Amino acid sequence: MTRSRAPLAGVPLARAPLARAPRALKSIRAAALAAAALYVAGLGAGVAQACTRAVYLGSDGVVITGRSMDWAEDMRTNLWAFPAGMARSGAAGANTPKWVSKYGSLIASGYDVGTADGMNEKGLVANLLYLAESEYARPDGRPALSISLWAQYVLDNFATVSEAVTALSAQPFVVVTANLPNGAGAQLHLAISDPSGDSAVFEYLGGKLVVHHGRQYQVMTNSPSFDQQLALNSYWEQIGGTVFLPGTNRAADRFARASFFIKAIPTKASPAILTAVPDGTYANQAVASVASVMRSVSVPLGLTTPGEPNIASTLWRTVSDQKDRVYFYDSATSPNSFWVPLDSLDLKAGAPVKKLTLTGGKVYSGNAAGRFEPAAPFTFLPVEVK
Helix, strand or coil, rough: ECCCCCCCCCCCCCCCCCCHHHHHHHHHHHHHHHHHHHHHHHHHHHCCCCCCCCCCCCCCCCCEEEEEECCCCCCCCEEEECCCCEEEEEECCCCCCCECCCCCCEEEECCEEEEEEEECCCCCCEEEEEEECCCCCCCCCCCCCHHHHHHHHHHHHHHHHHHHHHHHHHCEEEEEEEECCCCCCEEEEEEEECCCCCEEEEEEECCCEEEEECCCEEEEEECCCCCHHHHCCCCCCCCCCCCCCCCCHHHHHHHHHHHHHHHHHCCCCCCCCCCCCCCCCCHHHHEEECCCCCCCCCCCCCCCCCCCCCCEEEEEEEEEEECEEEEEEEECCCEEEEEEEEECCCCCCCCCCCCCCCCCCCCCCEEEEEHEEEECCCCCCCCCCC
């Protein structure tokens, strides 16, 4: 396993004109060249599906994780309430992990064959995003886990990011990938966050697990790999988001915009905004702010990019209030957003699995917890271990 180094720090530029600051100018030019090289390297991957994840760190213990799900077709997503006490299998042959879920969770599925996003009853959030550069470890005698269960394994077993990092860094299993129902490869990396504001990013690069762990890792998009995204973003931090931000739908540009916006929005109650949000609460103001950030980095529905067929439209967005454990869902194809307080769901061991059907153009608004119905859980995508 490879651990990340500290992020590249952007050196603040002098406020004097560039003509009076030759060192700053050279710094910008050098950073621009490095950024351009990395950017081209990222474009070379050529198969980057576009998603964005950002963690908001507010006052009064408010922590909120937003994410967008961008994909080339309808993923037939539904929401599922999984109680604690569920017996699980890693769906990767005979030598696969088996466990009983310690925590209940609310998740968004992909094709109803895997967990793409979700939050557990402790406020731990897991987000799976596309990463074309992913290369998973080859089976080596350790238990194998289907990638369809990677996020669910974390939600089932851990209350904090630190717990998850400690356990997964020991590499108790290898993650095995497979093709999704539409034939695309499941090339994914995993981001997690908890109510303390701690974050971690897990990537498999060259067959090795790379972990970036720290409160500073608030944003994740797609290609290139996370360390290169950090390097690219250090350049934009030197330019300054109020001066210029890159505006395309490419992952590196969305990373720069999300990084700036998630830190620029108010981190405490704003009198100018509070009067317009429900109940006039800071928590609702913060949720609205994060939702606006995720919309600002979304790709318009139906947009295609010539020469980049795999940069896709945003299908849906989620905003997870980890202090109050409320999961907000915002569909690009629905006229309404809705939310589900986890405290309104029965996630105790022995409770039934429940489903909120979103497929087929279903429309919900407000608190949708009462609209979940008992359902047989979906079957996680199995993989064949060779």
